[in-house]
Amino acid sequence: MSAAFAGLLLGLGVNSSAGAQEALGVHGTLEDQQDQPVAGVTITVADASGTEIAAVESGADGAWAVELDAEGTYVVTLDESTLPDGLLVRNGRPQLEVEVSSNRAVLFPLDTQLAEGVEPQQPGDDATDAGGESDSPEEETSDADTEDGEQLGAIEDEGGSTRAISLLVSGLHFGLMIALAAVGLSMVFGTTGLTNFAHGDLITFGGVMALMFNVAFGLPVWVAAILAVALGGAFGWAQDFGLWAPLRRKGIGLISMMIISIGLALLIRFATLFFFGGQRERYNEYVGQKPWDLGWLVIAPKEVVTGIIALVVCVAVALALLFTRLGKATRAVADNPALAESTGIDVNQVIRLVWTIGGALAAMSGVFLSISDGVKFDMGQHLLLLVFAAVVLGGLGTAFGAFIGSMLIGVFVQMSTLVIAPELKYVGALAVLIIIMLTRPQGILGRRERIG
């Protein structure tokens, strides 16, 4: 069945021309991440038996096309040696098997190996048009650079189970990234009751700070990451010190605080846009890393490393909550602030700590996501909704629930692309959020509230 080998990656760097679609054939446009056309790249088309039918070069506008005489399965190969230096095909898949029954767009997403001297791309260009003629449910749309800035390795052209495994693994990775952010959001909610709409911008903050250290100051990514996480913690601390603690002292209502957090989110987001611009930027290492191909799973080493670090951090936070004095105090405050206060816990100190850790974890999530997909000023805003979904799913205010919720959401978002169009995968996750509200509003681990 053609769907299993859809082999159509509607990715970055391709604009299918909507005009001449009556003829039978394959075509595409090669563009780099800055939407600059890539010329002089050899593309060969072979039929299912491996017989070469044609070889063409991309033109000055990056376009190439091969006309075909008969419908059927064809293998389209991009000769990577003809690519300009520094460019490669994302995920090392220069060969695609295509089912042709009309004039089909075949898309090779090109990735920059090194970000040195790269012109920024414009915001808004990144919503790639999917070209129209394919009705296969399994095609990936603009996976490399969706407006969400979330991407977990383009998984294309896989047979059923392999593809499912790859999606599962990328879902777990994504879930861990959500979890890093969700734990902080959930703990802030648990201890202060604040639904913090500015939490997504803590994620962006981490990604942006690491970018600054990495690209502007020339530090290696791992050093930049550590500094960004530390700064994220400091940012969380400062937010509580400078804003939230005084507001609590002033006795400002929770609803007002929630709306203040929206103002703060706008403020941080547009300040980022002001200083960094609207383009997606990448760190100068680990871009277009050659993936490990285990046969049943293709995964980039960076995903493995960031995933493992995130998991270790989540486990460490859980252990700290369970066994350290401060961790127990945190849970006590989340349980009942008044009671905790009366037993001699410094509630404000605990809340300050929660903000600091929350800020650091969110920043870490931002750095890790940026290592995979680059930094953009609104990346956190788009992720925030999934973080909310995760937190609600787990039960508002419980850190453990937030973790479980995150993993479920992460896996759900990725696995759902098996059945729905990838551009709708967030829609699926958000719909699930609403359905959970309907059936189990207190979440998986949450409790009902008391009245009277």
Place this chain on the structure above:
Amino acid sequence: MSDSEEAVTAEEQPSTVPAGIAAARAALADVPAEPGVPKLDPILNATGVRRAFGGLVAVDVAHLEVQRGAITALIGPNGAGKTTFFNLLTGFDRPNRGEWVFDGRRADRMRSYQVARAGMVRTFQLTKALTRMTVMDNMLIGAADQVGEGFWAGLVHPLWKRQEAANREKALVLLERFKLIDKRDDYAGELSGGQRKLLEMARALMLNPRMVMLDEPMAGVNPALKQSLLEHIKDLREEGMTVLFVEHDMDMVHEIADWVAVMAAGELITEGTPDQISADRRVIDAYLGAHHDAAER
């Protein structure tokens, strides 16, 4: 609707009703002091009410009847489940099981607002004044069966003008009685804690209830106000209303209650007249036990 008319007539003719206190005491005189004992004329009849939060059984009342027209006190140590029991009876929480009949109607499936409309109105342990509304608006919102509360009717002033004026009259009378008349145009949020308790009680009376459930009406009220609150509660009985209230202070209970029900650890451990209860060893143990628990924490 017929309910409220009935209540109004009862209110209008307090003198023709046999003196409330005498009637209530007489009705309860021969009732034996044991938990779940049947009453002569119960307005509320609850059986097998149970509510658990996770592993914690907050309420497990086998049987309770509340005598019509009497003041019944519900006492018990903190955490005994009194508030939870109130929440269940008034539809603010759902029991795991249990059924109860209020004034001849099954009430355990009713939603909270339906319970209130049926004539059982509650107040809250932590007062719920509508702070950014005036005292008068707090009272008016309490009135039952308002035409102007419908969306379309609300648009047409003449439809509800007269009813609104009548409700305003009634609110003024109640505010006068509860000594809040000078505050009528203040925001409820500007009242003291004690005044809010009074307002909440006055507001509940706007519904012409047949049974009033007061959760710790005296908590946080200064002694002078406390006395007038007590008088108000006694007045309710004279007007033919049934009162069930939660209170810790045994002196208060002694002064106004006709009957006392005692809860501990979710269960109804005993019932009786105030004198019987003061002498009951189990009650003292229940309170002391709670104190022991608290000290250990």
Place this chain on the structure above:
Amino acid sequence: MDWHFVFSQALTQAIGPTMLVYALAAIGLNLQFGYTGLLNFGQAAFAAMGAYGLAIGVVVLDLPFWWGIGLGLASAVVLALLLGIPTLRLRADYLAIVTIAAAEIVRRTARATGLSEYTGGSDGMRGFSEPFFAMNPYPSEATWTFLFASMDGGRLKLDFLLFDLQYSNRDLWVMTVGWVLVAFFLVLLGLLVRSPWGRVLKGIREDEEAVRSLGKNVFAYKMQALVIGGLIGAVAGFLFALSRANVQPDTFITDFTFYLYVIIILGGAARLFGPVLGAALFWFLYSFLSQGLNQGIRSGAIPEDWLSATQVGPLVFFLVGLSMVLLLIYRPQGILGDRRELTLDVR
């Protein structure tokens, strides 16, 4: 620097078509948030229901214009029911999260490639506004002068020396309809919020348990507020779509709703005229700042290396966020609000 131009632009915007869209949407939101305390963060979705309902009705389903309007209103009601039924019994912040999620669902679905046949995808839709402009009573070819007012080829110019206001005849038609709608909804809400119905809503905002204990069906009232506010949001969506003669999914981003909150808080929540005043002020300040800064850069008053033209937008929206924070901290009652009322809000 051309101050005349800056002021003219700012004042033109302050009473113009876009401001009216925001004012209408904010009037609906004010009923939900200001009076009832419902945290609807998905007003953008209701506006989208109106805009897309009309566009899809006319363009895809080939319905007459007024049927398209009806379809838009009906979709808004359906959305309100869909969102309200699961969440209105729950705590306030659940509605916030669900509505924000719903708004994103609507926007992403509308821009989905797979559905572009019906929604136009990320390009949006056009071709539904002719019947509306066919009703335009303002001639497109008139030319006259009367005192400070002049009409030149259908373009009205009001010259007040210090500034002038200019609108095309299409703008004038949109504005006439917009202001009539604003007036209509203000009268409607004015009657409602002063009735016992409105009193119940305010009670729910203060403490819904208390209102429930007084025998009111709180859920039904909240649902009515959500539906009515959503319908007004859909009307704002019609005006949005018609004023631009197209609909685009990305106009209905969550920030649209956030700006409505800024507008409501600016004008004063639970004040009848708050949304209108807030919207006028918001658009005045927004245009004043962006035009002023742009003019400043162009005239060289602001050096290029301090601020480039592409940074003006982010800077202005940064200031929007900042003013939202400062307003809520230092003047939460807005322009029309009563300080005394808000100091009571210690929860």
